[in-house]
Amino acid sequence: MSMDFIIAAIITVVGISTPILLAGLGELVVEKSGVLNLGVEGMMLIGAIAGFAVTSMTFNPWLGIMGAAVAGAASALLFGFFVLTLNSNQVATGLALTIFGTGLSSLIGLSFVGRIVPQFGSIFPPELARDPLLKVIFGYSPVVYLALVMVLAVAWFLKSTRAGLILRAVGENDLSAHSIGYSVVGVRYAAVAFGGAMAGIGGAYFSMVITPMWAERMTAGRGWIALALVVFAGWRAGRLLTGAYFFGLLMALELYAKAAGFSILPSQFWAAMPYLMTVVVLALISMRERIGSNAPACLGKPFLPAT
């Protein structure tokens, strides 16, 4: 294997794992607050079309990314209204959000099919970004660095800040947090909105960086992999990064197998691989450690204080 191949492979893996890293980080914070939002796939699609639409209208990818974050957060707040204010079932409401996001993005996307949008420039000088060796560090879209910064930010926020402590308290024991005067619903709304914004940016990475074009259902189930990633990471931001690269490697394998045609196995086998491995990995993790003990205690349960 040549050096060029290895560098190209690393760049592929880092790029392909960025959307699930972003969406997974968002969902991690949401779940830490005790809410399970299964609408990640829908929020990603809404972010994908919003980012694409804003960029194609303003010719500014930075505004596009902001648009994706706002649209993702808005759709998450819709979910939040149902599950937090009306106490509806979180699993089913999350599913509804995914179906809704799929439909809405297809409808809005109709007038954007076939268009191309301006790309992000490199944030580093071209000598670094195009250097055959150094591009492995400097050659990515700014969104990739944003995702990496967010890993550190989320880890620091949850571990070392007062607000992070409150958020974890709300997720571990909502009734106690309520009784010492914290607004459980308020904290959860904020977490849900953050999760939506991150999923929106993750979705926009598909339509603005990877392809860059709009296609219906272009996230192809990655939102669900992001959800699995949170479990894989044991609700820890650092392990989420490792997990994202692991899943990225599996997805890159499919691309390479298809491109090279080196496989005796059918291409469908490689396409199914990330999903199969997700299941296998989830089983392996729970054999190694009691997975339930690591999950936030209030995950998915409605907040019903006695009055």
Next chain:
Amino acid sequence: MQFRFEKRPEPSRLMLVVTPIASVLLTMLIGVIVFDALGIDGQRAVIDIFLTPLLASYKWQDVAVKAAPLIIISLGLAVGNRASVWNIGAEGQYIIGALGAAGVGIAAGAAGGPVVILLMILAGIAGGTAWAAVPAVLKTRFSVNEILSSLMLTYVALQVLSYLVGGPWKDPNGRNFPATAPLTADQALPVLFPGTTIHLGVAIALILPFVFWLVMARSVFGYQIRVVGSAPNAARHGGFDSNQTVWFAMLIGGGMAGLAGALEFAGALKAINLGFPSGYGFTAIIVAFLGRLHPIGCLIAGIVLAVTYVGGQVAQTTVHIPNATAGIFQAMMLFFILASDVLVRYRLRIIPAGKAAPAAGE
């Protein structure tokens, strides 16, 4: 003035029936407003999606054929959801069920008749059940979340289908198009009314809800499912094994989805191509909730959702909206029905200003 939710001593039976109807009506109303805002004739779109399929008699057979798989899948899912077992991979189980039936059809060669048809249906049920058994094992043995595992397996099922119809099961006389060879006339399900597309599967979809109703209301099994869902602690003390409930719920969900896949293949489509997975397995989740997880509710809700499918196609040609729009309507219905749950369990009280107390629903 302030609103306040008060818990009802018992769920309101009236609200249980009124809220699904209100959800559908509210969806139609909001649909008109949203489409007008998007520059589409909203009134026309909503009428075409929700009413045209019911008013135009030549659309009835389309509605019946589309409703059949939705009803059958939702019956199984409703059992699981009642016990809080979340099988959202019915789409994959539906696909594997259809492939099971197709496998029997291919193995039968030119042979046909009731025995072959019965074997195809049994293979469909077996395929769906087997696919659902994987999340059940993972859940009961390794405590892997069944939501994720059942969904991941749907993506795997899509690849299995793509492999089989593009490879070993490809029709040799099919001009290299990835599809299985069409069933012969005596391998396909019989048509109930000559000249229509209404096949035996539609009759099965009409009978099954009543069978499920009887079983859920009268048997110990039905009782177990209801107790596990509504009072898990009581169920444990009462000696109901929660692993056993997971198995029941997953296998019934998978079996019904597999049955629906086999009937759709042998009754409606008669061949499997890459377009076979049409999202019925996901829509059936909406059907189950809109039907309030009750078998007869599933029957009615299945027809309503089938109407939106057929109507979505009508609106595609009349007001030129994409097929995905029906999905937006379906999601809105699910949002509203879930939100209205609060009205079943709580009573809305309006408290005059001055006597404000902390709200219970907050």
